[in-house]
C-alpha cells in the first residue's frame with residue numbers, strides 16, 4: 647500500500663510527503679513534542695501512553711462509541727480529572743458534558759460522517775466541574791481517523 651502524507655495535527659506542518667492520491671494522516675511533529683522525547687509521532691493511533699504524556703497540550707482519544715481510550719497527563723492537569731477515573735468512560739455524557747453541544751460534539755460527528763481522515767481547528771470554552779465559574783478558553787484540534795474509527799482531541803488552554 648502506498649504511504650500517505652503525514653501532517654502534524656497541531657501545527658499542520660507536513661511531516662512526510664506521501665502518495666498524493668492517498669488521504670492524509672495525522673501525527674505530531676518533533677517541534678510540537680517540544681523535544682520531550684526527541685522523536686515525532688507519525689500516527690495518533692499509537693498505543694504509546696508514555697509518549698502522549700510528554701505532550702505539552704492535552705490529548706484525548708475517543709473510540710467509535712465516544713469512550714475515552716487515551717487521556718494524557720496535560721489534559722489531566724487541565725481538567726483536574728485523574729486518568730484512571732476517566733478511561734473507558736463516555737466523554738460527552740460522563741466526563742465533559744459541556745462539550746455535548748453542536749459546537750463541539752456536532753463538529754466531531756460531522757468529521758466522522760465524512761468517512762475520511764479529517765482535521766478541524768477551533769476555539770471552545772470548557773467548563774471543568776460545577777464550580778468552575780469562569781470557563782477555560784482553549785484551542786482545540788479535532789482529528790478523525792477512519793482506519794481506527796478513533797477521534798483525537800488536542801486541547802491547549804489559551
Ligand SMILES: [Zn+2]
Pocket residue numbers: 654655656657658659674675676677678
Ligand atoms: Zn507540529
